[in-house]
Amino acid sequence: MNTTTLAPAPDPSSAAAPLAACAPWTCPFCSLLCDGFGLQDGDPPQLLGSDCPRATKALAAFARPAAPVTPSIDGAPATLEATLDAAAARLAGARQPLFGGLATDVAGMRQLYRLANACGAILDHAHGDALMHALRPLQDRGQMFTTLAEIRTRADLVVCFGTDASNYPEFFRRCAPTANSELQRRTVFVSTVPPAQAIEGSSVETVTGQGDLFDTAATLAALVEQRRVSRPAPELAELADALRAARYAVLVWEPAQLPAHGALIGETLLRLVMSLNRSTRAGMFALGGLDGAQTANAAMTWLSGLPLRSRVGPRGLEHQPLQYATGRLLAGDEVDLLLWVASFGPNLPPPPTGVPRIVLGHPTQAPHCAEKGTIFIPVATPGVNASGHLLRADGVVALPLHAIRDDGLPGVADVARALDARLALVAEDAR
Amino acid sequence: MSTIRLRGGQVYDPTNGIDGELRDIGIRDGRIVELHPQEKVDHDYDLAGCVVMAGGIDLHTHIGGGKVNLARMLLPEDHRARRERDNLLELASGGCCTPGTLQTGYRYAEMGYTAAFEPAMLAANARQAHMEMGDTPILDHGAYVMLGNEEVFLEMLARGEDFERIRDYVGWSINASKAMGVKVVNPGGISAFKFNQRKLDVDENHVHWQVTPRRVVHTLARALRELGVPHPLHIHASNLGVAGNIESTLATIDALEGLPGHLTHIQFHAYGTEGPKKFSSATRQLIEKLKAAPNVSIDVGQIIFGQTVTASGDTMRQLANADLGSPRKYVGGDIECDAGCGVVPFRYREQSYVNALQWAIGLEIFLRMDDPWRVVLTTDHPNGGPFTSYPHLIKLLMDKSFRDEQLARLHPDVAAMADLREIGRELSLYDIAIMTRAGPAKLLGLTDRGQLGVGAAADIAVYREQADREAMFATPEYVFKDGTLVARRGRLEAVPTGGTHFVEPDYDPAIEKTLERHYREHMSIDWRHARISKDELCSCSNHGSLLPCKLHGGGRT
């Protein structure tokens, strides 16, 4: 696509605003996938219609580099072909590779899954720990979720549990009631400090927790279920009453903010919401799935039947939500090759490790990937210099991402496909 | 140019009235052609002792989309049984009631099926549904977009919007989501549940919009007919699974007022309230009604004993059943002012009176319905049971003594009392060919599928004739997809990417103004992203072919 500017939604107040023929820009920099803002190409590209700090910071990494970043082998620049050959040879020789990072889009995951089959890899995401905080309650008990448009239209009580949502800067704007809505919304922050700015269309309150996050969740759940609680904090008791009285309460949580036993907190919150649904309506919204985590996990699950932290072995798939954590595998010398994918920006550089690394990364990661034992292939970013698809935090809405320019970089899918083709030749030769 | 001759098989091709004749079938470049008996071919297959049918078509199977994927995440235990990958064509993928998309494609194809349709695609989740279907190899696919619970539709009905505008909206929705048809699920009920309404009968008002399911059903059925969409409105009626719901089912048929309608998983909607347990079969009433309503077709949603999972857009009914879950887990969601989803794992037990009766009711419907062209063989995969149980189901329908053996193992009250005991009918291969390929093709408007006439696509299943129908249908001798041999005796030979079937009804684009405002005020994405372009469909569906389907009567003019 050659368009240099993707237009924001036309201003509804000007009656003459024509429907822009080109597609709106979809922001890939957090899992809210805002598509109501524009992007002006430049050095770096400029966000139009929002001052989201997260997007602004991310876009800064897309100033055009003085010299093009090339692939490299052990720190030495090499052609893409030579780099792919070297990477394929290392993959073919690996006994147990780990595919980590996985910050990519649907097309990237589709090809990485094929490649994982060719070399028996374990797959985990850079945000695997947070992902498991949300996944394990789902595997054990289930889920009761709601989505942005439902919150916008229906929620009269929003409870932010242990999160101010600042990692998802546009969250409150995205679920603000419409201007002419009759909703009287309250937003209550539990065990956290609310954001400094006002929240559109809502009053803001704070409730101090009772003990740590787990104790607070357990107490609130007990109060909602009207079980006996000795000396509950009055604010929490009032909140429990408000939850029971609300027509549509939404409990917002952020798995990445939770401590090691986060899955237990997730389970407690789910129990609370399920109890509410016996008499009224309520849902949960998890702020999670950053850097393609939502997408990678969904695509892995639909292709294979099992989520991330699974191994594609010769005898089928094996899922280990705790054991197959990147940090643990690298620390325990359980893998002998790391293929790291981080296509959205400079954050998520490959973890330092003694095992050889193949990095499909944003060009700004080159300096972290110049040491011996590391192969680096700069890749395109969906939503800036590649098109693609990502899934939103709620796990329901998938949106297209549009390129605003072409920097001549391969996509993750292209690289994975090329590696897969080389491995197939190696396998052929071996036969 | 590749030519194939299938020589001397016993052909069952109901579309062309062929009932077991010995014939040759010629294939050239993926199509069925007339071959001169002397013409040299690239591949010649001797099919003596084999039965030849068109590839199977499943018109109601939950194979792709958010709720199916949530069901997979909910049940990691469904994926523990691992098997050696002995075939390099297969990528690792597992599961029985929540199979991965790869596993779904492989196992359907090995069973002689060449097309499958996802019945419950949410507009908000359409891209993901197309992605999952695109990652379901070998099979062609398509989906019905779920309408009838979106706030925008209910609001239009409530304010008495002109029917023509509502019809335009339906046409727009089908185009935007690249659907093959429309499914309505618990008409109005999914939305009503968001307002905490827990029950909604056909003539009861939605608490907020003051609209009845009867109006929802009639409006959608009329819109589809006027838009020329071949597949009739696909209806998941009110009160799924509730004792006495036969009243709702009959009222829903009446709501159609003669318009075409397809009542899906009808087994779950055919219950009376008689007997000591206040739960009884209403098959007789249902069949009587269906005989007098030629505008109505059905699929059964047969239950199969064992572990499965139920995944439905019907949040109202699914939450009501959450406590019956086994294992006891539940996924529910309210989705984008559009729809919802509810997932309950379930184990159907032979010794449960209710489950045993459900099993008998499903079979009674198959066997009592006089017109096989209006009955499609389904288990509502995975809701009644996984699709891999189709060969078992075919044996139950074709073999009275096998059926009696199974019946004897059930809860004693059902074994002793069910009407099923007295039904002697055994379906023929011709009946099976109608219910699993010719019939669904006709109901979907697929003129070149589900049949073996000259010009049709060469989607073909060849079964070795065996007295044990389960064994026969489980492992066809050969399966061809568009003329390519994809499976031989239960082993994959090729893994092509399937195509996407969809319809493109005409509509007045003036409706887009209303929708644009609705998106701005209530939705959470830019209005211009509401529509999937053909190019985008292509990348979502993994670059399989696009198969736009002809409209009836050329559509609206």
Ligand code: SF4
């Ligand atoms: S909130 Fe997230 S998606 Fe929206 S603009 Fe900011 S970074 Fe991008």
Ligand SMILES: [Zn+2]
């Ligand atoms: Zn249904």
Ligand SMILES: [Zn+2]
């Ligand atoms: Zn169904």
